[in-house]
Amino acid sequence: MVIGNYRTQMWDKQKEVFLPSTPGLGMHVEVKDPDGKVVLSRQYGSEGRFTFTSHTPGDHQICLHSNSTRMALFAGGRLRVHLDIQVGEHANNYPEIAAKDKLTELQLRARQLLDQVEQIQKEQDYQRYREERFRLTSESTNQRVLWWSIAQTVILILTGIWQMRHLKSFFEAKKLV
Amino acid sequence: MGCTASRSASTLLLLLLLLLRAERPQGAELTFELPDNAKQCFHEEVEQGVKFSLDYQVITGGHYDVDCYVEDPLGNAIYRETKKQYDSFTHRAEVKGVYQFCFSNEFSTFSHKTVYFDFQVGDEPPILPDMGNRVTALTQMESACVTIHEALRTVIDSQTHYRLRGAQDPARAEHLNHGPGREPKT
Numbered sequence: 001m002v003i004g005n006y007r008t009q010m011w012d013k014q015k016e017v018f019l020p021s022t023p024g025l026g027m028h029v030e031v032k033d034p035d036g037k038v039v040l041s042r043q044y045g046s047e048g049r050f051t052f053t054s055h056t057p058g059d060h061q062i063c064l065h066s067n068s069t070r071m072a073l074f075a076g077g078r079l080r081v082h083l084d085i086q087v088g089e090h091a092n093n094y095p096e097i098a099a100k101d102k103l104t105e106l107q108l109r110a111r112q113l114l115d116q117v118e119q120i121q122k123e124q125d126y127q128r129y130r131e132e133r134f135r136l137t138s139e140s141t142n143q144r145v146l147w148w149s150i151a152q153t154v155i156l157i158l159t160g161i162w163q164m165r166h167l168k169s170f171f172e173a174k175k176l177v
Numbered sequence: 178m179g180c181t182a183s184r185s186a187s188t189l190l191l192l193l194l195l196l197l198r199a200e201r202p203q204g205a206e207l208t209f210e211l212p213d214n215a216k217q218c219f220h221e222e223v224e225q226g227v228k229f230s231l232d233y234q235v236i237t238g239g240h241y242d243v244d245c246y247v248e249d250p251l252g253n254a255i256y257r258e259t260k261k262q263y264d265s266f267t268h269r270a271e272v273k274g275v276y277q278f279c280f281s282n283e284f285s286t287f288s289h290k291t292v293y294f295d296f297q298v299g300d301e302p303p304i305l306p307d308m309g310n311r312v313t314a315l316t317q318m319e320s321a322c323v324t325i326h327e328a329l330r331t332v333i334d335s336q337t338h339y340r341l342r343g344a345q346d347p348a349r350a351e352h353l354n355h356g357p358g359r360e361p362k363t
Contacts, residue, residue, distance in 0.1 A: 109322035
C-alpha cells in the first residue's frame with residue numbers, strides 16, 4: 001500500500017513569502033502501474049491525501065500537476081509542494097493501530113516486526129519475479145538473434161546460388177564457357 | 178511539475194519540499210525522472226545540530242551519472258559532485274533553515290535519467306509518541322524487539338540497494354528486446 005500526502009503553498013509576490021494555504025488551487029493526481037494502466041486519476045484540492053495498492057510488481061508512476069493557470073499570473077510562477085510518499089510498512093500508522101486493536105506496547109512492537117518481515121518477504125518475491133522476467137527477456141532476445149542469423153545465412157546462400165547461375169548464363173551467352 | 182517519472186516539462190518553477198511529520202522518521206525516499214538539460218531541486222527544513230544524510234543513485238539513463246549539490250540556508254555549497262553514479266553524504270546542520278539539494282542533468286543533451294534518493298533527517302522517533310517521556314529502562318523483551326527492528330531495517334535497506342543496483346541490466350535487456358517506450362522495471 002502506498003500513501004501520498006501533499007500540501008501546496010503559493011508564493012506571494014508582494015510580501016515575498018509563501019502563503020500558508022492555497023484556496024482554489026487543485027492538483028490532479030494520476031498513478032499508473034508498470035503496464036501503463038491508470039490505477040488512480042483524481043482531482044484533489046490544494047491539500048490532499050491519496051492511497052493506492054499495487055497489484056503488479058514494478059515501477060509505478062505518480063504524477064501530480066496543478067490545474068490552475070492563475071498561479072502563473074499571481075504567484076510569480078512559484079509553488080511550494082510538500083510531498084510525502086510512504087510505501088509498504090512505512091505507510092502504517094502505529095499509534096492508530098495500537099488504539100484500534102488495543103495493543104500493549106510489546107504487542108505493538110511485535111506487530112511492527114511482523115510488518116517488517118512481511119515487507120522483506122514481498123521484496124524477495126519481487127526479486128524472484130524480476131529474475132524470471134529478465135531470463136525470459138534474455139531468452140527471447142537470444143531466440144531472435146538465432147532467427148536473424150539463420151535468415152541472414154539463408155539469404156546469403158540464395159544470393160550466392162543466384163549469382164553463380166547468373167554468371168554461368170552470362171558466360172555461356174558470351175561464348176566463354 | 179510535481180511529476181515523478183513524467184515526461185512533461187513544466188515552465189513554472191516549483192519548489193518541492195519534503196513533508197515533515199512529527200510522528201514519522203523525517204525524510205523521504207523518492208525516485209523521480211530528470212529530463213535532459215534539466216535540474217531538479219528539493220528542499221527540507223532542518224533544525225540546528227541535527228544530522229541528515231542523503232543517498233542517491235542513478236537508475237536508468239545515459240551513462241548513469243548525475244551532478245549533485247547540497248546548499249545550506251545561507252547559500253553555501255556543502256557538497257558538490259559531478260557525474261556521479263551513486264554516493265552517500267552526511268552532514269550535521271550548523272544553521273537552522275531550509276536546506277536545498279539539487280540533481281542536475283544539464284550536461285546531457287538527449288538522455289533523461291531516473292534518479293533515486295533517500296534523505297533522512299535525525300533519528301527514528303519511537304513507535305508511540307509518548308514513549309519519548311520514558312523514565313525506566315527497557316525490559317529485556319523490549320530491548321530484543323528494538324534490536325530485531327534495527328536488524329530488519331538494515332535488511333530492508335540492503336534489499337533496496339540491491340534492487341536498485343540490479344536494475345540496470347534488466348532495463349537494458351527490456352530496452353533491447355522491446356524497444357524504447359517500455360517502462361524499465363526497477
